[in-house]
Amino acid sequence: MFKVKTLNNISQEGLSLLGGNYIITAEDPNPDAILLRSFKMHDMELPESVKIIGRAGAGVNNIPIEEYAAQGVVVVNTPGANANAVKELVILGLLLSSRKVISGINWAKSQQDNPEVDKLIEKEKAKFAGQELTGKKIGVIGLGAIGVLVANAALSLGMEVYGYDPFVSVESAWGLSCDVKRALSLDEIIGECDYITLHVPLIDQTKNMINAERLKKAKPGLRLLNFARGALVSNDNIKAAMESGDLACYVTDFPDQELLQLDNVIGIPHLGASTAESEENCARMAVHEIKEYLENGNIVNSVNYPDCYMGISSTPARIGITHKNIPNMVGQITSSLAKDNINIGDMLNKSKGEFAYTLLDVDSKVTLDSIDRLEKIAGVLKVRIIKNEN
Numbered sequence: 001m002f003k004v005k006t007l008n009n010i011s012q013e014g015l016s017l018l019g020g021n022y023i024i025t026a027e028d029p030n031p032d033a034i035l036l037r038s039f040k041m042h043d044m045e046l047p048e049s050v051k052i053i054g055r056a057g058a059g060v061n062n063i064p065i066e067e068y069a070a071q072g073v074v075v076v077n078t079p080g081a082n083a084n085a086v087k088e089l090v091i092l093g094l095l096l097s098s099r100k101v102i103s104g105i106n107w108a109k110s111q112q113d114n115p116e117v118d119k120l121i122e123k124e125k126a127k128f129a130g131q132e133l134t135g136k137k138i139g140v141i142g143l144g145a146i147g148v149l150v151a152n153a154a155l156s157l158g159m160e161v162y163g164y165d166p167f168v169s170v171e172s173a174w175g176l177s178c179d180v181k182r183a184l185s186l187d188e189i190i191g192e193c194d195y196i197t198l199h200v201p202l203i204d205q206t207k208n209m210i211n212a213e214r215l216k217k218a219k220p221g222l223r224l225l226n227f228a229r230g231a232l233v234s235n236d237n238i239k240a241a242m243e244s245g246d247l248a249c250y251v252t253d254f255p256d257q258e259l260l261q262l263d264n265v266i267g268i269p270h271l272g273a274s275t276a277e278s279e280e281n282c283a284r285m286a287v288h289e290i291k292e293y294l295e296n297g298n299i300v301n302s303v304n305y306p307d308c309y310m311g312i313s314s315t316p317a318r319i320g321i322t323h324k325n326i327p328n329m330v331g332q333i334t335s336s337l338a339k340d341n342i343n344i345g346d347m348l349n350k351s352k353g354e355f356a357y358t359l360l361d362v363d364s365k366v367t368l369d370s371i372d373r374l375e376k377i378a379g380v381l382k383v384r385i386i387k388n389e390n
């Protein structure tokens with residue numbers, strides 16, 4: 001029986017896939033896995049019992065992934081599972097920033113007690129004129145799961161689309177329309193674009209990427225959309241660019257009090273991934289990844305360990321070891337098992353940055369003494385018996 005602790009509301013359709021061998025808990029102090037959405041884990045003490053953390057979503061800036069890697073804990077996310085939901089909200093953001101629909105609707109609602117409102121409409125509507133998207137230039141920053149969908153959708157709206165992503169993956173490149181123009185830097189396009197939309201992760205290199213200097217170069221009247229993370233842009237810079245008239249509108253999924261006080265900010269309460277479909281997709285994928293790791297030791301879609309897949313074990317025992325990526329780890333692990341007269345039937349060793357994972361199928365039952373000896377190897381972080389039969 002495995003225990004999965006949830007730190008946020010998770011789609012029931014997804015959770016139901018855990019099946020009868022799992023207890024879902026919001027309270028247990030010693031779970032095997034943690035499943036969350038945007039809960040901030042940075043100040044949380046992680047129980048020793050936790051083997052895997054499943055982020056039902058894309059961004060992992062709410063999880064100290066390096067710290068957990070150093071504790072031998074695997075963190076996985078759900079790439080692409082909420083991308084369509086975000087894309088659709090970005091299209092809405094483009095329209096809301098272009099047409100004064102929100103002000104228009106608010107004005108109409110304010111007239112609900114006025115029996116003559118229909119006579120005022122034709123006169124008042126002049127205040128709410130906007131601009132069209134067709135023919136305008138848009139820069140899509142970050143061409144991952146979301147950026148690719150947004151870029152392709154913008155093309156189908158008749159926009160001229162520039163994409164910027166120095167680390168674009170082969171998979172993304174295959175999905176991107178060849179009509180998207182390649183930008184070699186953000187600075188190259190910020191002065192040209194009528195719209196900029198951000199789809200990068202929040203990491204040290206992207207924090208405050210739309211800085212004061214860049215906003216000064218912006219085409220006057222720029223509309224900036226941020227459905228990625230608030231800290232990619234600073235409030236002070238948004239304020240200054242609005243005062244100078246360079247920035248006509250900032251659509252953000254991450255508003256705070258300061259931003260909400262500005263007239264040309266459209267603040268959405270982090271609804272990018274909030275559709276039934278996206279919540280279910282994310283939960284299903286995260287549950288699948290957690291089950292693969294707990295039941296088979298396979299790592300799927302990890303952000304702090306290498307992916308590693310050996311299917312279902314057909315030998316009597318399977319052992320999974322998270323360890324540092326340093327010389328002679330495989331040698332020490334295999335010699336330790338050999339000393340205990342345990343034969344290795346199959347094995348996989350993969351590394352990612354400073355950390356590595358070794359998954360071993362062995363031909364006989366392992367004893368706790370053997371596991372103890374593996375745990376004592378310098379650089380080994382966690383050893384798990386995934387299967388152990390006679």
Ligand SMILES: NC(=O)c1ccc[n+]([C@@H]2O[C@H](COP(=O)([O-])OP(=O)(O)OC[C@H]3O[C@@H](n4cnc5c(N)ncnc54)[C@H](O)[C@@H]3O)[C@@H](O)[C@H]2O)c1
Pocket residue numbers: 057058059060079080082083086141142143144145146147164165166167168169172199200201202205206227228229253270271272273274
């Ligand atoms: N508003 C929401 O509800 C919501 C939902 C999903 C994701 N997000 C945010 O959007 C981000 C992107 O999501 P995704 O699913 O497309 O992720 P992804 O990993 O598929 O794509 C991110 C892309 O950004 C690129 N990138 C990284 N650093 C860059 C840089 N300095 N300049 C340009 N490109 C850079 C990467 O190469 C990658 O292609 C997430 O990290 C998350 O913060 C928000």
Ligand SMILES: O=C(O)CC[C@@H](O)C(=O)O
Pocket residue numbers: 037038056057058059060082270272273274
């Ligand atoms: O879970 C959510 O609602 C938001 C998730 C989103 O910010 C993400 O990074 O995937």
